[in-house]
């Protein structure tokens with residue numbers, strides 16, 4: 001039995017196979033519409049979500065399976081003090097696979113240790129968000145035709161943004177990628193991630209202005225400032241509008257640069273950018289369904 005707790009739980013070859021499957025699902029959805037008949041996914045969300053929970057649920061429904069779960073801790077027995085470990089022992093009796101989001105780093109690991117079914121980490125605190133990474137990689141591969149040989153700007157809250165941490169980790173396995181890390185000083189990428197970049201021998205630079213780097217980027221990955229992880233509101237208010245991508249700034253970018261964002265967006269991308277053909281973030285959310293459908297099939301070892 002396999003879990004997905006980190007994007008590194010899958011080899012590059014396994015990821016390629018998963019992305020091929022996701023692309024086939026996109027082209028031939030009817031071929032997969034009964035693949036998970038009689039299977040159930042439990043979505044256990046102790047933290048708010050729109051895309052991740054609903055795309056997991058859509059993915060299982062598209063595969064002919066069913067969905068159960070909760071969307072907030074207060075509507076589960078966590079509110080009475082039940083542990084993640086006990087919850088997983090129970091959910092293993094009711095479902096075939098589960099996706100869990102939890103505010104504590106490492107909670108997905110605890111869940112996997114206590115589950116009799118595959119566990120998917122749908123976000124654990126400020127740590128990792130591997131299925132967002134599968135979504136991001138699938139989007140890049142599908143729209144750029146490659147994973148490697150590009151310069152990617154990661155912009156915003158690089159300290160608390162778990163999607164950024166997982167994406168950097170995953171991209172370090174591909175060739176010739178330069179990272180431009182664009183953040184205020186207070187929201188820099190954590191030192192342990194910088195060490196991972198250095199140990200992998202990848203090229204990176206840390207900057208504080210988006211405009212200065214725009215012209216060299218093949219991909220721009222915008223992120224919101226993660227209000228829920230700040231210790232005080234004053235710091236959040238001071239930093240929340242550090243970067244706003246506007247139509248004017250887009251004029252500095254290459255004609256084929258893609259703008260990605262895991263979403264939700266708050267204020268960091270002007271809605272006027274949405275009409276730019278390089279804005280790929282809504283398409284990215286659609287790829288999230290195909291990536292999660294492929295992941296469910298792989299973890300349940302179902303071949304179509």
Ligand code: CP
Pocket residue numbers: 048049050051052053132262263264
């Ligand atoms: N990208 C993402 O994780 O979105 P949600 O928080 O809405 O699930």
